[in-house]
Amino acid sequence: MLSAIGLDEAQEATYRTLVAVGAAEMSDLAHRLGSTEPETERALRRLERQGLAAQSSSDTQRWVAAPPGVALGALLTQQRHELEQAELAAVLLAEEYRAEASEPSVHDLVEIVTGASAVAHRFAQLQLGAVEEVCALVTGHPVAVTGYDNAAEERATARGVTYRVVIEREVLTLPRGVVELTAALGRDEQVRVVDRVPTKLVVADRALAMVPLTGRDTEPAALVVHASGLLESLMGLFEAVWREARPVRLGLEGQPGAGTAVEVPDCGPDGMDLQILSLLLAGMTDASVAKQLEVGLRTVQRRVKGLMEEAGVTTRLQLGWHAYERGWVGRT
Template sequence: RAELAAALLAEEYRAAAAEPAVHDLVEVVTGAAAVSQRFLQLQLGATEEVCALVTDKPVAVTGMENDAEEQAAGRGVRYRVVVERSVLDLPSGITELTAALSRDEQVRVVDRVPTKLVVADRSLALVPLTAHSSEPAALVVHASGLLELLSGLFEAVWRDALPLRLGASGVTEHGPDAPDGTDLEILSLLLAGLTDASVAKQLDLGLRTVQRRVKRLMELTGVTTRLQLGWHAYERDWVARKH
């Protein structure tokens, strides 16, 4: 009887360990320091992929630029990031996105994201809580139906977002008349929805310089409208493609 009881207890223990209790599937993290620390832990613990939705209003997490992200990317962790278009207007927006793209991260742009979100290896997610108090808080969601829902939300936003390219990485067309890195940055930002003035500000160029470069690209491709230029830029692989 003792052996049977021990066997039953061992089985119960294994079942409990394999299937966490419902209240263990979601953690509530409060305080800016705690939320920031949990965000870093998600990245440091990732082994395959980190997916993120980024807004222009950071609270506990100040942006994409941090040591944990660089370390994770250095270990071969893939990053897929969707940013709101307004992020491009932030003083450090272009700098951080350029750094992310230089680490071979995939970055896309949409008008607005539904919420801030980070998903690591499709097994853990961090989503902020909206509260009336001034203290930041977030939910850490473990493997569950809720996590699948959050992962599905990211994939839906990712599918509708526009790829961003900054610099000449991946371009195979070369020559004296080929677009340079600045031309490609201008095209990518224009396709992301920025105005000529916003592009000029972000790239620290004069407005006339931006317009002159766009005109030269139109002449180079033999088109008369910017819509046609966008099509030719896509066909010639001047702008990032979805993949």
């Protein structure tokens, strides 16, 4: 737990033991740790440099623990300061990079990653660097990364990153297909299904994308695309597939199809949804719509969120366009 402030396991164990007894002879401490005296001394010297332990003034073989509240607090404050300095340096470097690359060459907009381990590592980096949203098209033929070993996805969703994923129907027939789908839905990911997706694809924050370059019979390779017209086209491809895909959930226990994937029928908005849409497109606020229809504000907001999920959009402006395109509301 104290590795964040630079202590290894032996040093942390030494400090914890010393804190438990308050003070101890070197030999006694080594015995308690099940270690040798030279190893224990090395750990104590490290703790001494960190201000976590000190030799007794009356007995050089006796060591005393520094109060954790004071000593650890000082180290944590120092760590925070160093992190702030690193963040500032990162911001300055990013600004310098943008200034130098105001007109990036074509070679700066794409990069090629070769080899299964390199592709998997870059795939994880892309997700771990996401701040808001990750969009993905998933085929039934994983090469370098599978859903089962994608720990980066779990860490990203835990940080609040949203996921929109379209999977091929074949994915659900794989040995761990339903298990992975259950895990994704448990992380509140939005998952839809189609017969086939045109290509594997992952896009982070609409700023960085990754697509495969090779098939199953050759060494895995991928193209990483930075902000550019090509990236916009890839994002447009995802949105087109997302709109045509059907939401998917798992059958509930005690019901037919329990534990299997069930596609949610595209029933379209009901009468209340259409009323809410019409009033919003007329320029009314959520609160005004709720008052007009004599329903709760949360009801309006919940239904609008449901409509956005059904339409596969992320903004209300997109929802309005989608409503006109699907004929949910008429143009005036």
